[in-house]
Amino acid sequence: MIPNHTAIIMDGNGRWAEQKGMPRIFGHQNGVTAVRKVVEAANKFNIKYLTLYTFSTENWERPRNEVDTLMGLLVQTLKDEFDDMLKNNIKLNAVGELSTLPEEVLEELYSIIENTKNNKGMILTLALSYGGKQEIFNAFKEISDKVKNDSICLDNFDNSIINDHLYTRNLPDVDLLIRTSGEQRISNFLLWQIAYAELYFTDVYWPDFTEEELEKAIVEYQNRERRFGKTSKQL
Numbered sequence: 001m002i003p004n005h006t007a008i009i010m011d012g013n014g015r016w017a018e019q020k021g022m023p024r025i026f027g028h029q030n031g032v033t034a035v036r037k038v039v040e041a042a043n044k045f046n047i048k049y050l051t052l053y054t055f056s057t058e059n060w061e062r063p064r065n066e067v068d069t070l071m072g073l074l075v076q077t078l079k080d081e082f083d084d085m086l087k088n089n090i091k092l093n094a095v096g097e098l099s100t101l102p103e104e105v106l107e108e109l110y111s112i113i114e115n116t117k118n119n120k121g122m123i124l125t126l127a128l129s130y131g132g133k134q135e136i137f138n139a140f141k142e143i144s145d146k147v148k149n150d151s152i153c154l155d156n157f158d159n160s161i162i163n164d165h166l167y168t169r170n171l172p173d174v175d176l177l178i179r180t181s182g183e184q185r186i187s188n189f190l191l192w193q194i195a196y197a198e199l200y201f202t203d204v205y206w207p208d209f210t211e212e213e214l215e216k217a218i219v220e221y222q223n224r225e226r227r228f229g230k231t232s233k234q235l
Contacts, residue, residue, distance in 0.1 A: 003175035003221050005049035006042065007197070009189055010035070012181030012205030025069050030207035032077050039081075041211035043088055043122045045218060049171055050124050053189050057097065057131035071102050074128075078108045085112065089121030095167035096130030125171065132191035139165035168193055176221045178214075180206045198224050 010031060017027030035052065042050045055070060062070075085092060092112050101109070109128075142165050146152040152161060163169060174190055174197040182203040186194070200217045202209075 001222060002046055002218065003198075004047070005051065005172050005174050006047050006176045006178065006217075007051040007053070007174045007190055007194070008038070009053045009177070009179040009187060010206040010209075011179060011183055011187075013207060015181065016205035016207045024066060027205075027207060028070060028073055032073060034207050034209050035077070036081065036084075037210055038214055039090070039122075039124060040088075041214045043090065044211070045214070048122060050122060051095075051168075051171070051174070051190070052124070052126055053130065053187075054126045055096075055128050055130070056188060057129055057134055058188070060100075060129070071105055075104055075108050078112055082112050082115070085116055085124070086119070089119045090116065091119040091121065091123045092116045093123055093125040093170070094128055095125055095135075095171075096128045097134065098128060100129045123171070125168075127189070130167070130189070132186075132188045135167050136192055162192070166192060173197070176200060176217065178202070178217050180204055180209050196226070198226065 013027035013031040014024040015027070016030070017024050020026070039050065054074070059070070060067065084090075092109075094109055094113065098106065098109070105128075109126075139162060143152060143161060147154060168190070171193070174194045177186075177190070177194050177197045178200045179185075179187075180202055182201070184201045198221050200220055202213065202217070204213055
């Protein structure tokens with residue numbers, strides 16, 4: 001079975017470049033090429049939802065020139081890929097503290113989201129200025145305010161109410177989480193949504209992550225038994 005929702009922590013651009021004696025921006029530029037290849041492959045493999053950890057809340061602490069370069073790359077990539085998204089029937093989505101993004105990024109992002117909203121193919125979500133702890137904090141703060149205002153009754157409180165207040169309210173839980181570059185941690189990504197995701201770690205740096213590497217992750221996923229707390233006999 002193909003994972004319905006695959007999420008990827010795209011890690012290793014900077015180290016990939018440094019190993020080649022090149023500046024970090026060289027790694028980010030080649031990381032964009034990898035994004036293009038993986039989006040095409042995910043669409044080919046009939047993955048319905050693909051979520052990419054594009055820029056975290058912690059990434060704002062990087063050197064200013066690197067942040068500016070990343071934002072510029074994002075804008076240019078959105079412009080370059082728009083026609084292909086239309087051609088391949090891909091719907092663009094974004095989650096995170098989007099209001100903190102530069103105006104130029106927001107304009108391009110919202111334009112493409114609007115112009116692809118009726119596409120019926122794969123839903124590509126970019127996690128931008130995203131942090132899982134902040135997402136959960138914001139959700140509970142909003143829920144708390146609604147409880148105070150009697151908009152939500154605690155007697156009816158369940159997981160669905162939490163889901164409805166997350167950035168990802170329109171997305172299903174993650175089935176497969178991939179992280180590249182050899183690191184084995186979650187890095188504050190989709191903490192609520194990956195509760196029962198299968199985790200796949202690879203030593204491959206993101207710029208070298210190809211269709212073949214994505215296929216390896218999917219095959220590994222298919223060879224695992226997903227029990228969701230039950231025993232094998234219960235499945």
